[in-house]
Amino acid sequence: MLLALTASALITPREVVSDGVVIVRDGTIEAVGTRAQIEIPVAARVENYESGILAPGYIDLHIHGGAGHDLMEAAPVATEAVERLLAQHGVTSYLPTTLTAPVDLTLRALEFLAAEIEAAAADQSRSDRACPAGIHMEGPFLSHAKRGVHPPEYLQPASVELFQRFWEAARGHIRLLTIAPELPDAAELISVATRQGITCSLGHSNALAAEAQAGVAAGARHATHTFNAMRPLDHREPGILGVVLGSPELYADIIADGVHVEPSVIDMFLRLKGPERAVLITDALSATGMGEGRFRLGDFEIDVRGPVCRDLNGTIAGSVLTLDVAVRNIMAFTGWELPAAVRLASLNAARSAQLAGRGELVAGAVADIAVLTPAGEVMETICGGRTTS
Numbered sequence: 480m481l482l483a484l485t486a487s488a489l490i491t492p493r494e495v496v497s498d499g500v501v502i503v504r505d506g507t508i509e510a511v512g513t514r515a516q517i518e519i520p521v522a523a524r525v526e527n528y529e530s531g532i533l534a535p536g537y538i539d540l541h542i543h544g545g546a547g548h549d550l551m552e553a554a555p556v557a558t559e560a561v562e563r564l565l566a567q568h569g570v571t572s573y574l575p576t577t578l579t580a581p582v583d584l585t586l587r588a589l590e591f592l593a594a595e596i597e598a599a600a601a602d603q604s605r606s607d608r609a610c611p612a613g614i615h616m617e618g619p620f621l622s623h624a625k626r627g628v629h630p631p632e633y634l635q636p637a638s639v640e641l642f643q644r645f646w647e648a649a650r651g652h653i654r655l656l657t658i659a660p661e662l663p664d665a666a667e668l669i670s671v672a673t674r675q676g677i678t679c680s681l682g683h684s685n686a687l688a689a690e691a692q693a694g695v696a697a698g699a700r701h702a703t704h705t706f707n708a709m710r711p712l713d714h715r716e717p718g719i720l721g722v723v724l725g726s727p728e729l730y731a732d733i734i735a736d737g738v739h740v741e742p743s744v745i746d747m748f749l750r751l752k753g754p755e756r757a758v759l760i761t762d763a764l765s766a767t768g769m770g771e772g773r774f775r776l777g778d779f780e781i782d783v784r785g786p787v788c789r790d791l792n793g794t795i796a797g798s799v800l801t802l803d804v805a806v807r808n809i810m811a812f813t814g815w816e817l818p819a820a821v822r823l824a825s826l827n828a829a830r831s832a833q834l835a836g837r838g839e840l841v842a843g844a845v846a847d848i849a850v851l852t853p854a855g856e857v858m859e860t861i862c863g864g865r866t867t868s
């Protein structure tokens with residue numbers, strides 16, 4: 480199948496190309512350029528998005544569920560519902576994210592998600608569904624003091640042996656591991672996981688600066704929902720937050736719903752991390768896309784009112800954010816323009832989680848494309864080169 484997609488502009492997102500063309504062959508991008516540079520093959524089916532902008536499909540590195548389903552359910556009906564919801568919001572790939580749970584339940588969820596990842600990669604007929612590209616394990620190696628809504632009884636000491644059981648259950652599909660670097664033996668686990676090609680992410684942590692530095696020295700290269708479930712910055716003990724904001728080699732993600740982090744602090748975060756290291760995530764829950772009400776999250780209940788999601792004690796518990804809204808919020812909160820905001824939800828996410836061949840419009844990449852208006856509204860989502868029209 481040979482496709483030529485034309486649009487008023489392309490956000491690659493390393494550059495903006497006016498009057499652009501993307502040639503797609505069998506689900507892979509073959510060429511990207513201006514209409515003057517690229518000759519459209521006569522055999523190609525041409526799709527014109529005259530008023531649209533083509534951008535890389537968004538990548539969500541941190542999502543627990545949506546459309547009434549939790550990804551820990553380990554049921555095909557759950558992944559399908561979440562993936563269809565994601566595609567409506569410009570997301571073409573994502574890391575299903577585990578919540579801290581009993582070990583046997585976690586192993587079952589990992590086995591199931593691994594099978595879903597392999598099935599999605601093999602299925603050339605899927606359309607209108609985001610693709611699971613790997614697993615994000617959020618827990619169980621987290622701080623008790625900064626566990627947020629993760630149940631304390633299931634948190635575990637950092638253990639290479641337990642991690643290897645998870646790795647085997649996931650058949651090597653774990654891409655991101657959130658870990659509190661101050662746990663005893665965390666540095667050893669970080670260095671083992673890093674050598675296995677996993678991106679270790681500092682988070683749910685009460686670490687002092689020296690403990691966070693030890694995590695970075697062991698190989699950690701990312702930070703999970705910066706500011707949330709993290710020891711606050713102190714000018715005499717900068718702690719984990721000082722290390723995350725001050726280390727240029729670290730990627731750091733943020734929940735840009737304007738509730739988890741106040742907009743002026745998001746602006747400050749972006750100025751510190753810069754356009755190449757900041758990443759947007761949603762941390763979205765089953766309640767996403769369902770309106771307001773009371774919903775179940777693992778073993779407990781949450782209340783959704785407006786953009787805020789709290790457990791019954793009033794603690795903020797994940798979000799109902801979608802990535803297209805996060806991109807538009809960045810534009811509204813900071814004055815950044817669409818191309819820079821798009822990069823935070825695509826290329827930066829792919830690079831940090833080491834998702835090769837995703838996150839940019841470039842020859843050789845998967846043809847995962849979001850068609851956007853200049854304001855960042857999603858007109859269409861093209862997953863693996865399969866258009867809906």
Ligand SMILES: [Zn+2]
Nearest residue numbers: 617627704708
């Ligand atoms: Zn979390």
